[in-house]
Amino acid sequence: MNENLFASFAAPSMMGLPIVVLIVMFPSVLFPTPSRLINNRLISIQQWLIQLTSKQMLAIHNQKGRTWALMLMSLILFIGSTNLLGLLPHSFTPTTQLSMNLGMAIPLWAGTVITGFRYKTKVSLAHFLPQGTPLPLIPMLVVIETISLLIQPMALAVRLTANITAGHLLIHLIGGATLALINISVTTAFITFIILILLTILEFAVALIQAYVFTLLVSLYLHDNT
Amino acid sequence: MAGPETDAQFHFTGIKKYFNSYILTGRMNCVLATYGGIALMILYFKLRSKKTPAMKATLTWTSSVKFRCLEKLMSTHHAILNLYNKL
Numbered sequence: 001m002n003e004n005l006f007a008s009f010a011a012p013s014m015m016g017l018p019i020v021v022l023i024v025m026f027p028s029v030l031f032p033t034p035s036r037l038i039n040n041r042l043i044s045i046q047q048w049l050i051q052l053t054s055k056q057m058l059a060i061h062n063q064k065g066r067t068w069a070l071m072l073m074s075l076i077l078f079i080g081s082t083n084l085l086g087l088l089p090h091s092f093t094p095t096t097q098l099s100m101n102l103g104m105a106i107p108l109w110a111g112t113v114i115t116g117f118r119y120k121t122k123v124s125l126a127h128f129l130p131q132g133t134p135l136p137l138i139p140m141l142v143v144i145e146t147i148s149l150l151i152q153p154m155a156l157a158v159r160l161t162a163n164i165t166a167g168h169l170l171i172h173l174i175g176g177a178t179l180a181l182i183n184i185s186v187t188t189a190f191i192t193f194i195i196l197i198l199l200t201i202l203e204f205a206v207a208l209i210q211a212y213v214f215t216l217l218v219s220l221y222l223h224d225n226t
Numbered sequence: 227m228a229g230p231e232t233d234a235q236f237h238f239t240g241i242k243k244y245f246n247s248y249i250l251t252g253r254m255n256c257v258l259a260t261y262g263g264i265a266l267m268i269l270y271f272k273l274r275s276k277k278t279p280a281m282k283a284t285l286t287w288t289s290s291v292k293f294r295c296l297e298k299l300m301s302t303h304h305a306i307l308n309l310y311n312k313l
Contacts, residue, residue: 126253133247142260 005172009165012092024094027081050077057219064119064226068219075104076215083164083207087200095210096165101157108218109153116225124225156217163210167203174199 011020034043054073058066079095086093094100116124128145129138174196181189236248245259246252 122250122254125257126250128257129247129253131248131253135247138247138256139260139263142257143264 005169008090008092008168008172009096011097020092020094023092024082024100027078027085030081031077057215060223061219062226064115065219065222068222071108072215072219075108075218076211079104079160079214080208080211083211084204086164086168087203087207093164093168095160096168098157098161101160102153104214105153105156105160109156109221112218112221112225113149115222120225127224152217152221156214160210160214163206167199167206170199171196171203 011018012023013019031046032043034047038044039047050073053076054069057072057076058069061068082093082095085091086095113124128142128149130141130145133141174192178189178192178196181192236246238246238249238252242252244252245255247256
């Protein structure tokens with residue numbers, strides 16, 4: 001039982017070859033490139049959704065920040081589609097791997113910070129000290145603000161990993177409990193099944209929300225530095 | 227309601243002109259001074275000698291010529307005693 005619980009989080013391989021690269025690349029197949037002025041229904045809906053999201057997300061940015069539009073939209077589409085595909089039974093979710101999320105979070109965060117230091121050095125350095133700080137508290141606050149800046153990519157990655165992993169684990173556990181309870185008490189198994197349905201609906205929402213939160217936070221870090 | 231504060235409304239004199247927590251330059255200088263202070267502290271603890279004065283005196287004595295001659299004399303003395311005991 002213990003081995004089965006965490007088996008779905010192991011990197012999959014087929015005949016000894018790792019297929020995680022194929023799994024990571026698969027969501028791009030679901031977003032075909034528009035090839036006509038007026039496209040089919042799938043592409044039209046996708047375009048409409050992307051426009052809606054990008055308008056809302058890029059409203060706060062200036063000219064410089066909007067150069068990141070493609071990056072941010074690709075990020076939210078990738079994380080959202082990967083999380084949703086992971087809710088299919090027996091599938092592997094790449095965003096449960098901390099290595100993958102750190103690989104997304106650290107370069108994006110570092111990019112925003114380096115952009116800030118490069119183009120607005122004075123403002124970026126001044127951000128480490130909140131305005132109006134009393135004199136005796138200045139060194140401590142500078143250290144605290146530095147630590148909080150360095151924690152940001154870790155928090156980004158761990159938030160996504162923990163949310164998706166916890167959801168998948170809960171689904172496994174409650175699904176296993178439902179199956180085990182069928183032979184013991186059908187009523188209890190039915191109640192557990194209702195809980196499983198509600199949890200699955202919640203996990204659909206969490207999958208999309210976590211993609212939005214990840215991208216929104218990167219967008220906010222960019223806004224602070226442009 | 228007051229709008230966003232600008233640097234122009236603050237007038238500092240002396241050292242507070244460069245180190246304060248209100249204007250942009252002042253905040254930047256405070257941050258840099260804090261980082262500089264931390265760097266100096268780290269440098270100081272790395273470079274300071276870990277040996278006590280007694281250890282230093284002992285090490286100076288043990289590396290001196292007198293000590294080396296005395297050491298040779300003692301080892302020769304021990305060698306002679308061992309030979310005598312064997313006989």
